[in-house]
Amino acid sequence: MNQTLIKAILLLIAFTLSCHTLLFSQRDFERHEFSFHAGYGVMFHHPPTLTLSTHSYQRTLAQGVSWDGQYNFRPLKRFVFGGIYSGFSSKGSHPEGKDHLWVHFIGTQIGMCNANTKHWQIRVTTGPGGVILRNNSEVFGKTRKVKAFTIGLLTNANLTYK
Numbered sequence: 001m002n003q004t005l006i007k008a009i010l011l012l013i014a015f016t017l018s019c020h021t022l023l024f025s026q027r028d029f030e031r032h033e034f035s036f037h038a039g040y041g042v043m044f045h046h047p048p049t050l051t052l053s054t055h056s057y058q059r060t061l062a063q064g065v066s067w068d069g070q071y072n073f074r075p076l077k078r079f080v081f082g083g084i085y086s087g088f089s090s091k092g093s094h095p096e097g098k099d100h101l102w103v104h105f106i107g108t109q110i111g112m113c114n115a116n117t118k119h120w121q122i123r124v125t126t127g128p129g130g131v132i133l134r135n136n137s138e139v140f141g142k143t144r145k146v147k148a149f150t151i152g153l154l155t156n157a158n159l160t161y162k
Helices: 003-018 055-061
Strands: 032-042 063-073 079-094 097-114 120-139 142-161
Touching: 055 063, 055 079, 063 097, 079 120, 079 142, 097 142
Parallel strands: none
Antiparallel strands: 032 063, 063 079, 079 097, 097 120, 120 142
16 A cells, blocks of 8 residues: 555544544434445455556556445344445556446345444444446557456445444
8 A cells, every 4th residue: 555545544544533523323223224334445356357457557446436335134132134235436547548447246244243332333244145347448449348247245344433
């Protein structure tokens, strides 16, 4: 990771920790929970279907914008299950072309809640689902569209403060 990215992440963490303003939310953690998150995302494995396979270009496209929406049902104190939609988008270019990569995951989740207090909740979930990959790219002035679908497994960890 470069220095600018590390500084931006540390600044975001410091801002988040110093900002104690209550946002619109449920009073306590309920049996049915809906949530939406958006922010910086990183792929740990190199993105597929790129127009250039150098390590530096792959690392550039592995960093982008990530978002997800979740529904969780908690029938017992620590047990949770539900559904998730997660998305990722990144853009990059090089002298011969450019890429715009999208990855979507839609699936089910099952997991555990720990530290389930009035203000804190730690939740770890995992589950299978469908992965949809799209890459709209251009190579030497010609457009190329790649679409793929596969089955995947998503493991998700959340730390929530209310």
